[in-house]
Structures are given as C-alpha cells and as structure tokens.
Amino acid sequence: MPHFLYFPMPLLTPRPPLTTRPPLTPVPPFTPRPPLTPRPPLTSVPPLTPRPPLTRVLPLTPRPPLTPVPPLTPVPPLIPVPPLTPMHHSHQGFWRLSIISLVCYRYPSGFSYLGMSPAWAAISSK
Incomplete structure (x- = not known):
C-alpha cells in the first residue's frame, strides 16, 4: 500500500x-x-615658431690613464683564541669575547650598523 493513503489530506480552502x-x-x-x-567654426591654430638650431656638442676630453693599483699586502694569519673558561663572576672573558664578536656592517651607499656575530649570540644566550 502507498504510504500517503494513511494520512488524511488537509481540506483545501477555496481560492479567492x-x-x-x-x-x-x-x-x-x-x-x-x-x-x-x-x-x-574651429579657430585656427597659430603657426609653430621655428626651433633654434642645435648647438654642437664639444668633443670629450681624453681621460687620463688609470693608475695601477698596488698589490695587496698579505693578511697575517689568524691568532687562535684559547677556549673559554668558566667566568666565576669575572668579566675578563666577557669583554674579550665582546670585542672580537662585534662586527660593523657597511653598505655601498654608506649606511653602516653594528651587529653581533653568531658566535657571540650563541655564547650570550647561555
């Protein structure tokens, strides 16, 4: 049996x-x-004024010859830094390390700033 037969249909109200x-x-x-x-009518455009003649460009003066750059002086070998010892309230190792690890970064535009090297950052975080 279809299921809709079990439910009574609502009475329809008459349409107005x-x-x-x-x-x-x-x-x-x-x-x-x-x-x-x-x-x-369109107004006429005044005629263009003649352009003055071009002036001649002076020839370039010859550049003086480049001066030779002197050879680079050899860099002395790096001095090995002894291993750090525990400081025990002594700041001697602290200052030695801070002087070594502060680096001045300079850009070609002339801007410069001081930065810390990674070794300083690693030791100062302990």
Whole structure:
C-alpha cells in the first residue's frame, strides 16, 4: 500500500476570486527633439615658431690613464683564541669575547650598523 493513503489530506480552502487589473495608462505621444544648434567654426591654430638650431656638442676630453693599483699586502694569519673558561663572576672573558664578536656592517651607499656575530649570540644566550 502507498504510504500517503494513511494520512488524511488537509481540506483545501477555496481560492479567492481573481481581481481585475486596472487599465493601462496611455503612453503620451512622441515629441520630436528640437534641432541641434550649429557648432561654432574651429579657430585656427597659430603657426609653430621655428626651433633654434642645435648647438654642437664639444668633443670629450681624453681621460687620463688609470693608475695601477698596488698589490695587496698579505693578511697575517689568524691568532687562535684559547677556549673559554668558566667566568666565576669575572668579566675578563666577557669583554674579550665582546670585542672580537662585534662586527660593523657597511653598505655601498654608506649606511653602516653594528651587529653581533653568531658566535657571540650563541655564547650570550647561555
């Protein structure tokens, strides 16, 4: 048996009568647009003034020859730093390390700043 037979159907209420629509209002008749007014005549552009003649560019003066760069002096070998000992309230090792690890970074534009090397950051975080 289909299931919808077990449920009673609600009673339909009668539909209200259709209302009549009011008549459309008539469209007003088309009125033509007034004619366009004539455009004033174009004014003539004054003639261009003649450009002055180009001036000649002076020839470049020869550049002096480059001076040779002296050879680089050899860099002395690095001095080995002894291993750090526990400081026990002594700041001698602290200052020695801080002088070694502060680095001045300089850009070609002239801007410079002081920075800390990674070794300083690792030891100071302990």
